[in-house]
Amino acid sequence: TTTVLQDEEPFSLERYMASKAATVNEALDRALPPGHPERLLESMRYSLLAGGKRVRPMLALAACALVGGDEAAAEPVACAVEMVHAMSLVHDDLPCMDDDDLRRGRPTNHVAFSVSTALLAGDALLALAFEHLARGCADRGVPADRALRAVAELAGAVGAGGLAAGQVVDLASEGADVGLATLEYIHVHKTARLLEAAAVCGAIVAGGDDEEVEGVRRYARYVGLLFQVVDDVLDVTRTSEQLGKTAGKDVATDKATYPKLMGVDGARAYAAELVASAEAELDRFDAARTEPLRHLARFIAYRQH
Numbered sequence: 122t123t124t125v126l127q128d129e130e131p132f133s134l135e136r137y138m139a140s141k142a143a144t145v146n147e148a149l150d151r152a153l154p155p156g157h158p159e160r161l162l163e164s165m166r167y168s169l170l171a172g173g174k175r176v177r178p179m180l181a182l183a184a185c186a187l188v189g190g191d192e193a194a195a196e197p198v199a200c201a202v203e204m205v206h207a208m209s210l211v212h213d214d215l216p217c218m219d220d221d222d223l224r225r226g227r228p229t230n231h232v233a234f235s236v237s238t239a240l241l242a243g244d245a246l247l248a249l250a251f252e253h254l255a256r257g258c259a260d261r262g263v264p265a266d267r268a269l270r271a272v273a274e275l276a277g278a279v280g281a282g283g284l285a286a287g288q289v290v291d292l293a294s295e296g297a298d299v300g301l302a303t304l305e306y307i308h309v310h311k312t313a314r315l316l317e318a319a320a321v322c323g324a325i326v327a328g329g330d331d332e333e334v335e336g337v338r339r340y341a342r343y344v345g346l347l348f349q350v351v352d353d354v355l356d357v358t359r360t361s362e363q364l365g366k367t368a369g370k371d372v373a374t375d376k377a378t379y380p381k382l383m384g385v386d387g388a389r390a391y392a393a394e395l396v397a398s399a400e401a402e403l404d405r406f407d408a409a410r411t412e413p414l415r416h417l418a419r420f421i422a423y424r425q426h
């Protein structure tokens with residue numbers, strides 16, 4: 122026998138994220154302009170289309186749906202925030218910044234191409250982000266005032282009050298005795314601000330009111346900090362496991378971290394506080410629409426690696 126009405130399957134974050142990532146990857150592929158100069162476009166594709174969890178696009182789509190919007194309206198936001206994220210990673214890896222050779226398990230952009238190409242590919246991705254956002258909103262009939270607010274929000278997250286601020290303070294803090302306030306400043310600007318812009322812009326293009334938009338902003342900020350606190354705690358756990366295996370070998374720990382500044386238990390307690398605060402922000406919304414964001418916060422809090 123068949124039943125007409127079936128119980129809905131329980132929510133699976135993994136399935137949800139895989140499906141959003143697939144949608145976004147297709148849209149990103151279409152968003153990259155064809156043509157010349159080939160080397161520049163190849164370098165842009167290299168960093169935009171290979172790997173990445175697509176957490177920021179997912180936040181944009183989920184925040185749009187959260188306030189009752191049609192997810193298609195947030196596609197330009199989802200792509201734009203991922204373009205900004207990709208360019209920030211390309212620039213972050215450059216010799217004048219963190220000087221990294223590997224990213225997502227393969228050579229960094231400037232190693233695979235060249236420093237000058239990587240620099241320009243980053244610049245071009247940043248410009249493309251805003252072009253795609255503005256054009257995409259217009260094409261989808263997103264009201265111009267919403268589109269403009271989204272553009273301003275994203276620009277704010279990138280500039281001297283956002284990623285660039287976080288990076289400059291991070292670079293200046295290398296080897297310095299950094300306190301909790303500076304550590305938090307770096308993470309809020311390097312990580313939380315873009316996550317925030319992703320969610321906020323998703324809610325804005327969907328027509329969320331000010332209260333909804335600010336609730337979404339606080340949720341994303343808590344999640345951004347949570348991400349870093351948990352990362353730091355996992356680093357300690359991993360390091361002590363490694364130390365067990367390679368007894369006597371010292372691991373470089375000159376960087377300020379939450380466990381270092383508040384102890385492992387203190388950092389764990391802070392993470393618990395952050396996930397509770399993030400979830401509390403969702404209580405104002407229609408419960409049926411909060412599932413993806415609720416599960417994302419819990420996943421970030423309780424992940425094991």
Ligand code: GRG
Nearest residue numbers: 173174176209210212213279284285288311312
């Ligand atoms: C903004 C003009 C301009 C320049 C960039 C380099 C820089 C200034 C800022 C650094 C930004 C940076 C690298 C922040 C780290 C953010 C972070 C938490 C990265 C890891 O994000 P995941 O885990 O990565 O989402 P995947 O690989 O999954 O995409």
